[in-house]
Amino acid sequence: MAIRRGSAALLSLLVALVWLVPSAFADDAKDAGRPSVPQTQQVQRAQVQPAQAQVLTWTGNNSLNEYGEAPTTATAGAATLVFENSVATGNTSGMTHTLTFDTSTPGYNHDVDVDIVASPFDANGGRHEVQVNLSPGKYRFFCAIPGHQQMQGVLTVTEGGEQDTTAPTVTAEVTGDQDAEGNYLGSATVSVSAEDAESGVAGIEYAVGEGDFQPYSEPVTLAEPGDYTVQYRATDNAGNTSDPGSVSFTVAEGEPEDNTPPEVTAELAGNQDADGNYLGAATVILNAQDAGSGVAGIEYDLDGAGFADYSEPVRVTELGEHTVAYRATDNAGNVSEAGSATFTVIEGSQDDTTPPHVMAEVTGQQDGDGNYVGSAAVNLTAHDAESGVDTVEYSLDGGMYTPYTEPVVVSAIGSHTVEYRATDLAGNTSEPGSVSFAVVEGQPDDTAPTVTAEVTGEQDGDGAYLGAATVVISAEDAESGVASVEYALGESEFTGYTDPVEVTEPGEHTVAYRATDNAGNVSEAGSVTFTVVEGSQEDTTAPETSIRITGEQDWEWSYIDLAKITLLAEDDESGVALIEYSFGEGSFRPYRIPLTVLDPGEYTVHYRATDNAGNTSEVGTARFRIVADGVHCTVSDARETVVVGDTDTGVANVDTGNGCTINDLIVEEAGYPDQAAFVSHVRQVARDLEAQGVITAQERKAIVSAARGVPVPSAA
Numbered sequence: 001m002a003i004r005r006g007s008a009a010l011l012s013l014l015v016a017l018v019w020l021v022p023s024a025f026a027d028d029a030k031d032a033g034r035p036s037v038p039q040t041q042q043v044q045r046a047q048v049q050p051a052q053a054q055v056l057t058w059t060g061n062n063s064l065n066e067y068g069e070a071p072t073t074a075t076a077g078a079a080t081l082v083f084e085n086s087v088a089t090g091n092t093s094g095m096t097h098t099l100t101f102d103t104s105t106p107g108y109n110h111d112v113d114v115d116i117v118a119s120p121f122d123a124n125g126g127r128h129e130v131q132v133n134l135s136p137g138k139y140r141f142f143c144a145i146p147g148h149q150q151m152q153g154v155l156t157v158t159e160g161g162e163q164d165t166t167a168p169t170v171t172a173e174v175t176g177d178q179d180a181e182g183n184y185l186g187s188a189t190v191s192v193s194a195e196d197a198e199s200g201v202a203g204i205e206y207a208v209g210e211g212d213f214q215p216y217s218e219p220v221t222l223a224e225p226g227d228y229t230v231q232y233r234a235t236d237n238a239g240n241t242s243d244p245g246s247v248s249f250t251v252a253e254g255e256p257e258d259n260t261p262p263e264v265t266a267e268l269a270g271n272q273d274a275d276g277n278y279l280g281a282a283t284v285i286l287n288a289q290d291a292g293s294g295v296a297g298i299e300y301d302l303d304g305a306g307f308a309d310y311s312e313p314v315r316v317t318e319l320g321e322h323t324v325a326y327r328a329t330d331n332a333g334n335v336s337e338a339g340s341a342t343f344t345v346i347e348g349s350q351d352d353t354t355p356p357h358v359m360a361e362v363t364g365q366q367d368g369d370g371n372y373v374g375s376a377a378v379n380l381t382a383h384d385a386e387s388g389v390d391t392v393e394y395s396l397d398g399g400m401y402t403p404y405t406e407p408v409v410v411s412a413i414g415s416h417t418v419e420y421r422a423t424d425l426a427g428n429t430s431e432p433g434s435v436s437f438a439v440v441e442g443q444p445d446d447t448a449p450t451v452t453a454e455v456t457g458e459q460d461g462d463g464a465y466l467g468a469a470t471v472v473i474s475a476e477d478a479e480s481g482v483a484s485v486e487y488a489l490g491e492s493e494f495t496g497y498t499d500p501v502e503v504t505e506p507g508e509h510t511v512a513y514r515a516t517d518n519a520g521n522v523s524e525a526g527s528v529t530f531t532v533v534e535g536s537q538e539d540t541t542a543p544e545t546s547i548r549i550t551g552e553q554d555w556e557w558s559y560i561d562l563a564k565i566t567l568l569a570e571d572d573e574s575g576v577a578l579i580e581y582s583f584g585e586g587s588f589r590p591y592r593i594p595l596t597v598l599d600p601g602e603y604t605v606h607y608r609a610t611d612n613a614g615n616t617s618e619v620g621t622a623r624f625r626i627v628a629d630g631v632h633c634t635v636s637d638a639r640e641t642v643v644v645g646d647t648d649t650g651v652a653n654v655d656t657g658n659g660c661t662i663n664d665l666i667v668e669e670a671g672y673p674d675q676a677a678f679v680s681h682v683r684q685v686a687r688d689l690e691a692q693g694v695i696t697a698q699e700r701k702a703i704v705s706a707a708r709g710v711p712v713p714s715a716a
Helices: 007-031 039-048 675-691 697-707
Strands: 054-059 073-075 077-084 097-101 115-118 127-134 137-142 152-158 169-175 188-195 201-208 220-222 226-236 245-252 263-269 282-289 295-302 314-316 320-330 339-346 357-363 376-383 389-396 408-410 414-424 433-440 450-456 469-476 482-489 501-503 507-517 526-533 544-550 563-570 576-583 595-597 601-611 620-627 641-644 647-652
Touching: 054 073, 077 115, 115 127, 169 226, 169 245, 188 201, 188 226, 188 245, 201 220, 220 226, 263 320, 263 339, 282 295, 282 320, 282 339, 295 314, 314 320, 357 414, 357 433, 376 389, 376 414, 376 433, 389 408, 408 414, 450 507, 450 526, 469 482, 469 507, 469 526, 482 501, 501 507, 544 601, 544 620, 563 576, 563 601, 563 620, 641 697, 647 697, 675 697
Parallel strands: 054 077, 073 152
Antiparallel strands: 077 127, 097 115, 097 137, 137 152, 169 188, 188 220, 201 226, 226 245, 263 282, 282 314, 295 320, 320 339, 357 376, 376 408, 389 414, 414 433, 450 469, 469 501, 482 507, 507 526, 544 563, 563 595, 576 601, 601 620, 641 647
């Protein structure tokens, strides 16, 4: 049933009249001296009266993200749903909300159709009621107002008359900086959480050592050095209390005081002439890192005007020579020496009017239908070949645009759409792109990534490294995917790992390493120990790099519809450790597999390589153009059915609408690093074809299933 605006008030009035009219007649009959209804009839009437329905109440307030009050459990049968969105419930802004039951997402009950719109200014003053009949299972509810879709939840309905006799499930997690032996440095924080699928959690308690249990409301931090055991338990609304669990750990003295200032770097971006002058404008981008207490702030001074706080790239348009000084302060109060960058801005013949190019990638554990199990992570990248990227933003399910700083992890069950856009330093904003996907219930990823480390370099007869040793760390996570990798050299704190770690100081060294996946699981810290000695000959030669761009070209040497980029590097001494690339003024990223660029436009790609001795090659540059053309497969794979490897899928190998068949689009010889990368390629091709209506969902599954059985040779 659907209830809109004032309809609930009319329904309530009619219900009231139905109950009032018999009472009025009875009173009239009694006043007129008429016989009263026999007692047996009164009993019979009482027996057919409906049982009093349970009342479930939702409230709205000024929040766009959650209901003020929302039930999570109920009993099967009749129920009165109350939705109040008024000043009394905290809505002082006059905002409209809805209480809408999901009737389409798989995995939920769809037999209750409720869509109540409430506002403090409607005819009911924001309070509405509706009578429903609930079935055992789960109902998903949400606010359908655009931008409010994060207001959502799940109502779990159990069989009527069942009693909850199961205690809550309780878990605890200990976090903090650790040394190589697992001791927590300076302090440890214990976070406790509990779940109860039946009556719900009423409260959580904890006890430190032999102390009494006390209510838990927030994470408990223990800073005094020593050994600890923290017990925890929870009680549900039916009075069931879990058996106590416990975690034991040691808190050790913290790291020595940080007396090292941050490291600050400056990067200049913009269009340049042959002499290195910036045309029309130059943009100064500052970055700082501090491995001790962390960066507290960055400052800059443009042309001696005095230091000011740096919060975003500084765009300089005034013609002439300029000098920007910069410095940073860490949380321990250490201030770096001021660095500087000097540049010249001259008149530019062409302003940047082209917006950035933005790309999205969805990662996570998937089922056979391509749905993401438990959660999905959306990764955004942007590049701008002219003035450079200023900001990247995203919108989840029609919500407000939010600055993008890290992968967007979506765990709410159902279908989702993430829109994204980017703005360059010239103020051009791209047209919004979007990616859609579904998250389904399933076994959550509770397995940490697998991390390995390899030490490379020239060694003597005793296994010691001559002059330098390079530690290369790699991580894999087959479920939700790797989110980050960290390392710690000696007794230093863990820091983000992006490039191989070169160690040149003579002596024995230990490098610890760990990784975190997109589900938040952190691996146990591993470590490698090695010795560096003075070297007689040091590798000072950077790798040799080359690039190969392939694809069909027109008479102007432009690539038609797509271009594939393959990067190569060789190093005859210590060996190649890393190859990187960037588009335009974007940041360098690790190169793993050949890159395919599809969007028409002008492109500049930069590339470089680093060897195991830490030598980085000069940056190579290649420029190319992609143009749109209806047909680009002049020699097509015309087999009747789609064949992946040696498997005939039985799917018709049709023309995809641009002169290419499905077999043409599946590239098996691309130097994939592993089986998963090839399957990911095939899955993306099949999804695109399904979205275009070329193949059905069943045909997509058949193609992807065949890809899983193809042995793919390593890119190495």
